[in-house]
Amino acid sequence: MAERSNSEEVKLLGMWASPFSRRIEIALTLKGVSYEFLEQDITNKSSLLLQLNPVNKMIPVLVHNGKPISESLVILEYIDETWRDNPILPQDPYERTMARFWSKFVDEQIYVTAMKVVGKTGKERDAVVEATRDLLMFLEKELVGKDFLGGKSLGFVDIVATLVAFWLMRTEEIVGVKVVPVEKFPEIHRWVKNLLGNDVIKKCIPPEDEHLKYIRARMEKLNIKSA
Amino acid sequence: MATEDVKLIGSWASVYVMRARIALHLKSISYEFLQETFGSKSELLLKSNPVHKKMPVLIHADKPVCESNIIVQYIDEAWNSSGPSILPSHPYDRAIARFWAAYIDDQWFISLRSILTAQGEEEKKAAIAQVEERTELLEKAFNDCSKGKPFFNGDHIGYLDIALGSFLGWWRVVELDANHKFLDETKTPSLAKWAERFCDDPTVKPIMPEITKLAEFARKLFPKPQA
Numbered sequence: 001m002a003e004r005s006n007s008e009e010v011k012l013l014g015m016w017a018s019p020f021s022r023r024i025e026i027a028l029t030l031k032g033v034s035y036e037f038l039e040q041d042i043t044n045k046s047s048l049l050l051q052l053n054p055v056n057k058m059i060p061v062l063v064h065n066g067k068p069i070s071e072s073l074v075i076l077e078y079i080d081e082t083w084r085d086n087p088i089l090p091q092d093p094y095e096r097t098m099a100r101f102w103s104k105f106v107d108e109q110i111y112v113t114a115m116k117v118v119g120k121t122g123k124e125r126d127a128v129v130e131a132t133r134d135l136l137m138f139l140e141k142e143l144v145g146k147d148f149l150g151g152k153s154l155g156f157v158d159i160v161a162t163l164v165a166f167w168l169m170r171t172e173e174i175v176g177v178k179v180v181p182v183e184k185f186p187e188i189h190r191w192v193k194n195l196l197g198n199d200v201i202k203k204c205i206p207p208e209d210e211h212l213k214y215i216r217a218r219m220e221k222l223n224i225k226s227a
Numbered sequence: 228m229a230t231e232d233v234k235l236i237g238s239w240a241s242v243y244v245m246r247a248r249i250a251l252h253l254k255s256i257s258y259e260f261l262q263e264t265f266g267s268k269s270e271l272l273l274k275s276n277p278v279h280k281k282m283p284v285l286i287h288a289d290k291p292v293c294e295s296n297i298i299v300q301y302i303d304e305a306w307n308s309s310g311p312s313i314l315p316s317h318p319y320d321r322a323i324a325r326f327w328a329a330y331i332d333d334q335w336f337i338s339l340r341s342i343l344t345a346q347g348e349e350e351k352k353a354a355i356a357q358v359e360e361r362t363e364l365l366e367k368a369f370n371d372c373s374k375g376k377p378f379f380n381g382d383h384i385g386y387l388d389i390a391l392g393s394f395l396g397w398w399r400v401v402e403l404d405a406n407h408k409f410l411d412e413t414k415t416p417s418l419a420k421w422a423e424r425f426c427d428d429p430t431v432k433p434i435m436p437e438i439t440k441l442a443e444f445a446r447k448l449f450p451k452p453q454a
Contacts, residue, residue: 055330055364056330064319067319069319069322069323069326070326071325071326071329073325073329074322074325074326074329075322077321077322077325078318078319078321078322081318081321082318093301093304093305093307094287094290094292094301094305096300096301096304097292097297097298097300097301097304100294100297100300101292101293101294101297104294104297105278109278138278
């Protein structure tokens, strides 16, 4: 039974192409929580967004019964603690800790490093690609013998790491730089296939064609040269 | 649980190590404190934290836990039946505590640190102004979270108190270096009183480093360019 006492009013301020926003949608959908999605224009921030997240002024913001929560990893933990069906964090304290560790690693290390490619060409760009690959190797090793980063089924880290599967790897197509070649990262490629076998993931990630168009336009704007 | 093998790799001067120590003290957990030598990293550290190669690392029954805020949460969950709760009990309050703890590390500390690394007076002034601005937000956060009680967490020291309070020694060192007071009764009345209470707390007092010792260490870490 859905936990009706907790699911009264849920709104999500997000953006269709943002990995941080989509991960919240994945979590809510996995738990069967209905929510109202409020698409935000991040180039022209709404007064609602500024009111609900005055500190960072960023999406996603989850609003539950009028109370706002910001920062995607914080929101994900809140969702898991509030709607108990289909837990996304493991029960065991050590495993939970490792899930938090790897999630932070994806956002603070992989994402931040990969983004350094902006505006770089030649040797500088190669260095960023190398650095990103070194970090991805940790995920590659984590996946050995597992269907998902969460183990047998999709979990917290998988949800967070969709950033790698559907943003970093889609960006490769556009800029023509194979950051995650299958020969070097067979486990990651296998994991992406497993993700795509999951209905919630398929439903909640941005549609590929539209997404590729968006990434292309963004790369051009940020002046990231295609190969 | 109390007799299980607990080790902490760290240093007397590190803010992040302090967080782990306060949490261990709150839960009355005995541990072996393995102090690193300044300027080199031990085999054990490199082996236990191959990803970041940084302290603190908590080793509980031979299993390493890294990242200070993650360690604090682990301590709270693994020893949930002993001592006070470190995180608040309500999911929304937990989300707010996690949000501000992330803010402190990702934004507030970055501006504090830039005072010490500032090149020239202009840069220093700008860094100081930014810290002032961000500290004002923390003053408000304190009033919102504490709801009139002595700590961010209420009656006892908790996650967010630990996150910010561990910086108090270094904060004082920066104040002395910049010749500028951030915490005072007129600008930040709530935080100023909280800071005193925090430093006087029996779980904190024995491990808060002496300011003169810390200032001396700071001079080693952030040498001033020769005039």
